[in-house]
């Protein structure tokens with residue numbers, strides 16, 4: 001069923017299929033931070049993120065946002081459309097945290113209204129440098145119209161996800177998206193998971209995402225389990 005390995009990333013592996021328009025993405029148990037400097041293999045991490053990602057891709061599809069997601073082949077194997085990835089990490093921030101607080105004069109937790117989009121060039125060797133609109137268009141990575149389209153999609157996705165999490169007393173602080181081209185369209189690719197979102201309990205400000213691992217704040221697998229049992233109990237029941 002799988003053809004050759006196309007790409008082994010830090011947390012997922014891509015395989016070709018007999019259909020050149022489709023790939024399978026296998027969510028591994030690897031977890032990394034700080035550009036791969038910190039690395040561990042944690043049982044169940046892959047399937048937790050795969051389950052969350054599949055759920056959010058389907059949620060977006062129900063709101064008419066086109067994504068690469070086709071279906072799950074098993075608990076860690078996602079069949080997707082084969083995109084020509086755009087090498088950008090599109091981040092939208094509802095409250096200041098992470099690199100925003102390290103680089104700029106803003107206190108952690110400050111509400112950013114309207115939300116701020118920041119875009120990094122996805123290139124580990126260069127340390128994912130921050131881009132701006134002129135660099136993105138000047139280097140021909142996107143046309144101005146494509147850049148606007150991606151920002152607009154990101155804002156719409158943010159509204160959908162914020163509304164979803166608000167129903168569970170969880171604040172979506174920020175998250176990262178990756179887009180790619182497919183048959184003349186720009187689709188959302190990669191993943192939406194606890195590795196790519198920053199989530200806080202609305203009341204206690206407890207982290208419910210990969211910051212628990214980044215900052216050695218506890219057992220990240222327990223955190224992922226707790227988050228899933230809160231937002232997707234029917235999916236969480238499938239895990240032991």
Ligand SMILES: Nc1ncnc2c1ncn2[C@@H]1O[C@H](COP(=O)(O)OP(=O)(O)O)[C@@H](O)[C@H]1O
Pocket residue numbers: 007008009010011012013014023068080081082083084085178180189190191
């Ligand atoms: N639908 C898709 N088609 C092609 N490539 C994809 C698709 N979705 C995600 N990717 C790419 O596959 C890789 C996923 O593996 P990951 O472990 O996240 O890698 P990385 O360490 O580069 O972030 C990423 O480089 C991502 O850009």
Ligand SMILES: [Mg+2]
Pocket residue numbers: 009010011
């Ligand atoms: Mg990645």
